Amino acid sequence: LSLLYRAVQSSTEQYRAVQSSTEQSVFKTKIVSTTRDPVACFAGINIFPHQSIFDLQNTDIIYFSPVAKLSDEILDHKNQEIMTWVRKMYQQGATVCASGSGSLILAEMGLLDGLEATTHWTYVDIYRRRYPQVILCENRTLVQTGEGQKLVTTSGAWQDLVLYLIARYAGTEAAIQIAKIFLIQWNLDNLELSFASFQDNLQNSDALIQTAQKWLAQNFHQPNVVSAAVHVSGLTSRTFNRRFKQATGFTPIAYTQNLRIEQAKIHLEITDKPIDAIGAAVGYEDSSFFRLLFQRVTGLTPSAYRRKFKGSVANNVT
DNA sequence: AATCTTACCCGCCAAG
C-alpha cells in the first residue's frame, strides 16, 4: 500500500484531483487492529498497529495479509469485532483485498458468498470444504469481484495486488512503470518474478504478446530486437505491431526503449560505471544517441540522474 | 551538428 501511495503521488493527474478534493493527502497507510497493542507475527516479529479500528470510521482500501498456518481452529475463533468493522467499511464503499490465506478471512466473513475468489494453492482444500458457496478459481492469480469490483483476492504474490491497485487508482501507466522498475530490480537481486504475472492482470489478454514481452525483457540489449521479437513470435510484423500496441499501449520499439532506459537508470543508481558503458550494456553502441534518448524519457541527462538518485534504490529495497 | 542507412510504424485495403 505504500507503493500504491507513492504511485498515486507521482501520478500528476490523479494527484491534482486528490489535492483539490481534500486538503490533506488522501492515501495514508495504517495498520489497524482492535487495540494498539503489538500483534505477534510469525518469525517473532511484532507489528505495532497505528490505530484501533474503533477510532477509524471510514477507509478506502482494506488489505488482509496472509495468515501463516491458517487453520480451522483459527478461523473458528475469528475476531468478531474486526469482521463487523470490515463488513461495515465494505458497505460504506471500501475496497477489501486479501492475498493468499487472507482470502479465507473474506470468505469467513461471508463477503464472497456466491462470488469468485482465489487463494494460495496450499489452502485450496480447506477453502473448498469450508466455503462451498464461494466460486474458487485457484488457477487465477488475481480475481476482482463484487459490486464495483471492490473485492479483490490474489493467490499469493502481493505484487499482483499492488500492481492491480496502482493500475486502478493511479492508472495503468503508473503500474507498468512500477512493474518494470521492480522486474529489473528483482532480476538484479536474483529474485524471481514472473513478468507475465502482472501482465496477466493488467487486462492484457493476448498471451502471445505477453510471451513477447517476457522475451523482450530478457533480450532488449541486442540490436534490432523488434524484428527479432517478431521472428520469435512467429507472427507477421504487421500483425505483431498491431497486437503489441493493442495489448500494451506501446509500440514495440517504445516499449523496448523503456526497458532499456529503466535498466540504465538502475545501473546509474547503483553502480559507478561510466555512462557510455551503461549505454552499451543496455543496447546502445552510440553513446550520444543513448544520452539523447535518456534525456527525452526521464527529463534528465544520465549524469544528472545519477547525481540525483544514486543511493535511493538501496534504501527502497530494504 | 550533420549525415547516412534502414528499422520501424501505420494508414490503406484486400482477403480470410
Added chain:
DNA sequence: CCCTTGGCGGGTAAGA
C-alpha cells in the same frame, strides 16, 4: 456483416 490478418508503400525517427 464484423473482426482479424497480412502485404504494400512511404514517411519518420532510430541508431551508427
